[in-house]
Amino acid sequence: MVFSLFWKEGVVPQTSSILVAIIVFCSSVTSTTMGYDGSLMNGLNILPAYNDFFQLDTSRTALSTASTWIGNLVVGIVFAKVPDFIGRKPSMLLASLITIVGVVLGTAAQGFAMFVVSRILVGVGAGFSSMAGPIYFAETLPIKWRGIALCLIYDFWYVGGLVASGVTYGTSGMTSTWSWRIPNLLQGFFSIVLLLLLPFLPESPRWLASVNRRDECRKVLAQIYSNGELENATVQTEYLLITDSLARSVESESVWKVVRDMVKKPSDRKRTLLMLSVAVFSMWSGNNIVSFYLGDMLDQAGITDSTTQLQINIILNSFCLVVALIGTVSVDRIGRKRLALWSSGLETLFLFLVGALTKLYGTSTNTSGIYGTIAMIFLFQGSYSFGWTPLSMLYPPEVLNFRLRSVGMGIYTFAAEAAGLVTVYAFPIAMDKIGWKTYMINGVWDVFQFVFVLWYWVETKGKSLEEIDSILDGVPVSTGVEAGKVVEDEKEVAQDVKEL
Secondary structure, eight states, rough: EEEEEEGOTTSOOOOOHHHHHHHHHHHHHHHHHHHHHHHHHHTTOOOOOHHHHHTTTHHHHHHHHHHHHHHHHHHHHHSTTTHHOHHHHHHHHHHHHHHHHHHHHHHHSSSSSHHHHHHHHHHHHHHHHHHHHHHHHHHHHHHHHHHHHHHHHHHHHHHHHHHHHHHHHHTTTTSHHHHHHHHGGGGGGGHHHHHHHHHOOOHHHHHHHHTTHHHHHHHHHHHHHHHTTTTTTHHHHHEEEEEEHHSSSSOOOHHHHHHHHHHHHHHHHHHHHHHHHHHHHHHHHSSSHHHHHHHHHHHTTTTOOOOHHHHHHHHHHHHHHHHHHHHHHHHHHHHHHHHHHHHHHHHHHHHHHHHHHHHTTTTTTHHHHHHHHHHHHHHHHHHHHHHHHHHHHHHHHHHSSSSHHHHHHHHHHHHHHHHHHHHHHHHHHHHHHHHHHHHHHHHHHHHHHHHHHHHHHOOOTTTTTTHHHHHHHOOOOOOOOOOHHHHHHHHHHHHHHHHO
């Protein structure tokens, strides 16, 4: 069977530093498909051959771009409990296979309808990966590496975006349909890489414990923490924390029972609102205007040459990748909440400036004004990348407990993609009708985001998932074991990973 290759025992490395390094690397690979997709559509929308082949107008452009988000919405509704039923690792395998099917279909597209269907399938696969991946990495990695790995998921959005920008720029000189088919085909590369890495990953120890496969749970913890030594103190400590937390959860609950608790129980309602705030804020900050409609923004700013626009797209993705990585290395130092506040405050300032400069210089020939507008676009997107890019896949799985995590991440995916779908479909129409005022309206919303984070968010820096559960539930960890002791025991593994 196909699945047997991915579950052979003995394939998983027994050296903890190597295993952790592979898992961290996988966390970066899972996001590159979405990043590639975002920049791919940005680039394709600029290519004349793509526009001519599908005879695109404003509504068709919006639909083809938004179709991936439609697929993401399906994931949030249909796949919410799948990671609980079949496991975290099989879910990532299924997501990769669906993405590959969508990529093949899109590359062979002979008409607009076929291309839209392919985009929806890519959205299903990439959305499922973005749901199952963070769950797996949050539950499997040591505390020391959890923050970095989950931040890298969306940091590497820009790696995928940078690759797509380079590929579309490279094929822009082609006059045949391969100018857009080649970039579309290469989107499947990242899913293939993940398929090749999956055999070397263990299943989530927390999922194994939840289905009463306790011996396998301890074995995986030993692989992660102690080079396979089952009697290691860190392994015993982490095992006690996991089983203690699971003992407070109700097993085999339906989706609707979990959803009801997310609304009724005060602690679960708090978790839900924290999770939903990330879903909405990460999509409604104004970033999707830049991510998907940079060409339109540059048109309004006075830069209409398609080659120049593609060059700016490449430089912007490179800049945002660097800034996002700076945010990632800062997240365990300055904390999740402060990082979100810095990001929200700066992006609000720069988005207002983008609107003001677009109004003043968008239809002029003032070179300084045009360059100033471009600079503000860079600084706005950089401000978003500094905080919201790393936090988007870090904070939600941290604040959701095990009982809520699978369904909660399904709801997170649905909410994020619904919010994204609204912006992706509405922004080109808004920019066409009201122009620079679109930025001003979005800037007012960003002020609300800042206030909400300041008032409501909870800091999770340096805490185990079980300790975060205890804080939100208002109860102590009954084992009496503090997460800080586990962190100290992880230092040796962390140092080994850095040396690889």
